[in-house]
Amino acid sequence: EDQVTQSPEALRLQEGxxxxxxxxxxxxxxxxxxxxxxxxxxxxxFLFTLYSAGEEKEKERLKAxxxxxxxxxxxxxxxxxxxxxxxxxxQESGGSYIPTFGRGTSLIVHP
Amino acid sequence: xxxxxxxxxxxxxxxxQHVTLRCSPISGHKSVSWYxxxxxxxxxxxxxxxxxxxxxxxxxxDRFSARQFPNYSSELNVNALLLGDSALYLCASxxxxxxxxxxxxxxxxxx
Numbered sequence: 001e002d003q004v005t006q007s008p009e010a011l012r013l014q015e016g017x018x019x020x021x022x023x024x025x026x027x028x029x030x031x032x033x034x035x036x037x038x039x040x041x042x043x044x045x046f047l048f049t050l051y052s053a054g055e056e057k058e059k060e061r062l063k064a065x066x067x068x069x070x071x072x073x074x075x076x077x078x079x080x081x082x083x084x085x086x087x088x089x090x091q092e093s094g095g096s097y098i099p100t101f102g103r104g105t106s107l108i109v110h111p
Numbered sequence: 112x113x114x115x116x117x118x119x120x121x122x123x124x125x126x127x128q129h130v131t132l133r134c135s136p137i138s139g140h141k142s143v144s145w146y147x148x149x150x151x152x153x154x155x156x157x158x159x160x161x162x163x164x165x166x167x168x169x170x171x172x173d174r175f176s177a178r179q180f181p182n183y184s185s186e187l188n189v190n191a192l193l194l195g196d197s198a199l200y201l202c203a204s205x206x207x208x209x210x211x212x213x214x215x216x217x218x219x220x221x222x
Contacts (some may be wrong), residue, residue, distance in 0.1 A: 032209045043201050044154070054151035087153055096167045097209050103151030
């Protein structure tokens with residue numbers, strides 16, 4: 001059973017059309033949940049770290065939220081340059097600092 | 112400050128050959144991790160080193176090995192290359208806190 005599941009696998013939006021990406025996780029205890037952005041053929045770029053349910057973080061058009069079972073990455077009024085794959089990863093508490101990644105959501109924003 | 116650097120950027124090898132990939136962490140970061148990412152998947156954990164000691168190993172065969180040097184840079188070695196080893200190899204570094212920062216990756220193609 002996957003510990004981290006991201007949905008949808010792919011998402012196409014029109015410029016300005018807000019939406020949310022989902023990351024659900026199944027770990028006994030959460031040390032941290034991470035969001036990364038990855039452009040094709042490049043390394044993941046760090047966006048946010050969330051530690052506890054109810055926490056929210058924002059950066060430009062992106063806002064990440066966390067509950068006890070899932071996290072959402074909200075994209076408000078996206079632009080074509082927001083097109084990328086968004087990766088979610090979780091670190092389980094009590095273990096080593098090794099995150100488990102989901103498969104990512106591929107986002108395409110059309111002008 | 113310079114981010115995580117990796118070399119080479121691209122590499123083409125044939126089956127059965129050996130390859131060495133290199134990584135320099137962000138200045139002050141003592142932990143380095145290696146990941147393999149195939150197309151359409153999230154990064155899969157290979158190794159983690161902290162203070163030159165192996166702190167974790169993923170589910171990869173013994174053909175994969177790594178080490179960390181006194182300056183905290185790291186090498187990933189893969190012996191007896193298989194076609195299935197073709198992937199983007201990512202290096203990530205962190206300080207003591209859990210957020211990892213990734214390098215640009217090395218694209219390995221095995222023919």
